[in-house]
Amino acid sequence: MYRYDEFDATFVRERVKQFTGQVERRLAGEITEEQFRPLRLQNGLYLQLHAYMLRIAVPYGTLSSRQMRKLGFIARRFDRGFGHFTTRQNIQFNWPQLDEVPAILEHLAEVEMHAIQTSGNCIRNVTADHYAGVAVDEIEDPRVYAEIIRQWSTLHPEFAFLPRKFKIAVTGASSDRAAVRVHDIGLRMLKNEAGEAGFEVWVGGGLGRTPIVGTPIKSFVPKQHLLSYLEAVLRTYNQLGRRDNLYKARIKILVNATGAAEFGRLVEEEWQSIKDSALTLPAEEIERIRQYFALPDYESLPDWTPEFEASRKANPEFARWVQSNVKPHRAAGYAIVDISLKPEGGAPGDASADQMDIVADLADEYSFGEVRVSHHQNLVLPHVRKQDLFALWQRLSGAKLATANIGFITDIIACPGLDYCNLANARAIPVAQRIGRLFSDQKRLAEIGDLRLNISGCINACGHHHVAHIGILGVDKHGEEFYQVTLGGSSRDDASIGKIVGPSFSTEDIAGAVETIVNTYLAARTAESERFIDTYRRIGIDPFKEALYGNSQARRPAAE
């Protein structure tokens, strides 16, 4: 993984010093809150419902065990013993004190971390496939380019005061796990006919008030032109994005208003004038960065691992966990392990300081010291020997980190909601907990199969409900919390925005509504292998409408 050199280390130290000075000036009253706000936002510090909130960057979701331990330390020393992993692969602490944030940032700098540009109208954390480097369908490790983009975008002097926030995601595999189609810029790596690697560039995707799947405006940007092309897009957006209305300021509005073809043409014109400038990436630089992401020294192992297979046969609970939480790995004899942060009764994506320490230890012992954060609010150990899986599972189980629900209905993405967030209309976490309890039986989970359920507490959609198979949006109706359901969204290669199924449900009824939807699917699917999203796309929304709102009661499946 990337390691800071003297330049990076100096830069972060200087940034901490700068922000420390800004905090001092604020506390002394030399600058007003209005002047301070953009400065603290550009250092990831929000004001939320109960307190400040600090969002720390985890570049493309990659952490070392040392960094994870430091996060645990910060949770204990400066916060209330836990942190929240987010839908952009970052981590949030909910109770930092402004006068202690400089100290927190110093601690972070010690382990090559920071909170730069995790908020504000600037380029945010560049996210990537959480299985980067080790997925079997990978073309090239997207983190090489995510790191290059991260550096280019850090304190970019021209793009620090954009019309609105700007989110970039990169995928380097044939299957997109980074939701590139619903980002401001989504980069899809591919190889051209000559076998050279480059990017298909998607622009103008996004969720929130006006969810929309992006459009590819450039079918192939050779990798050496990646930065110049991005600069052309950003410059066009910075000049032409709306500034009059907060809710119409994202690039998706501009692309839609201009038309994707015309927008692409404007970008192309700008790009042609800068493409051979200092922004061109020399091959040596790409290779230099690539070295940091070299795979660890894997042992030479056979893929068939007898101990592992025996444990699977002997232990059904372990077998179920393997089925849902373990993924195939490029290296023979290895596996990718998903650590679920969605235990029954837990707040999705939260981890205690103790759990962070345990994950750090497990990473050292079983995963070459590396952890990933996925935008599903879970963690990943990317380099685990199959022969270690059983022992690892036992350790994870002991720490409530082995819930066998990855990709299932209780692997819920939920925003912090009205329990934490100033923008929320309704709470999200209690709804997630209720649904988690309803579907807690792990056999039933496996039977239901692949089902993405996401919950957002307001229209800003930080819970990504628009791209969930079952999406839940919390709304305020006459001072009460109600929940609106959407169906049929997806964040993958088949990206789609969910459709509203009908009138919203009360807090008491929402979990039952979800059960009705699941039962409707189970009754209608042609086989256990037909996933929820495929059944939905085959039969449409009407059977679900009927089941939820029709006169007849929810149909029970004919035979289970």
Add this chain to the structure above:
Amino acid sequence: MAILKHGALQPNEWQDLSDDAPLPEGGNVIVSLDRWRRDEATLRISNRQIGVRLQNTQSPLALAEDIDRLSLIVIDFPKFSDGRAFSQARLLRDRLGFTGEIRAVGNVLRDQYLFMTRCGIDAVELPDGVAIDGFLEALGEFSVWYQPAADDRVPAMALRHGSKSDGNGNASAVVNSSVAAMWAY
């Protein structure tokens, strides 16, 4: 109003002309883009230095043909959060090769000053009485920059591949002499 330029406050030696105001006897004048288009011929032969004031919704590319006749371009930050002028400055320097003074007016924070200089802005109009120490301090807050811009600060990538700090090397930024002069203090 005083102008922060070359590390110090300087008096404003330019006259801002509204679209209808008559041309004064002598002295340098700043006119709007509209007036420049309308009165360009008259202004050109008037034997004085001309500046154009751009609104931040106007593209600098509109000045492409006349850029050499201008000594000053004024760009605007109506709110400090409105960063369009940064791109205007970049286009003036990088695309149009403008070597005159780019002056920022409007609402700016000292914390934006480094960004402004990196984008090729070399003067800032400040309200009377504002201390400039903060602005000058802000320039020294960083010694590492990650991306090429319209200044001649060498990005980290270039230094990592052995560029010298005078801007040579295959990843160096475009050197702009007036900007370099500004930064020389």
Add this chain to the structure above:
Amino acid sequence: MSTQMVTANRLTDGMVVYLTEGNDWATQFTAGAVLADKTGAEAAMAEADRAAGQQKIIGPYLIDVLVEGGSVKPTSTRERIRADRKPTITADVGSWTGRIGD
């Protein structure tokens, strides 16, 4: 208008606070001054702006409160959660009430 109260967040630590009769800022909702009319509300907000100018608090605003029997409660769900000074959920991780130490 209904009865109101002024609330804000403390600048240094971000804690939710309420303006008291004595023009102090208390973390307990029950210590907040109930404002019965428009004049009272305007005066309280003026005091809040003063406190903001002294770097005590940020973002002051008025909330509606309900006086019923002997007790005062915020009318909105949001402000009820805020007055509790913690989320409404119970979870195994961490502590809602404060630091848990090194």
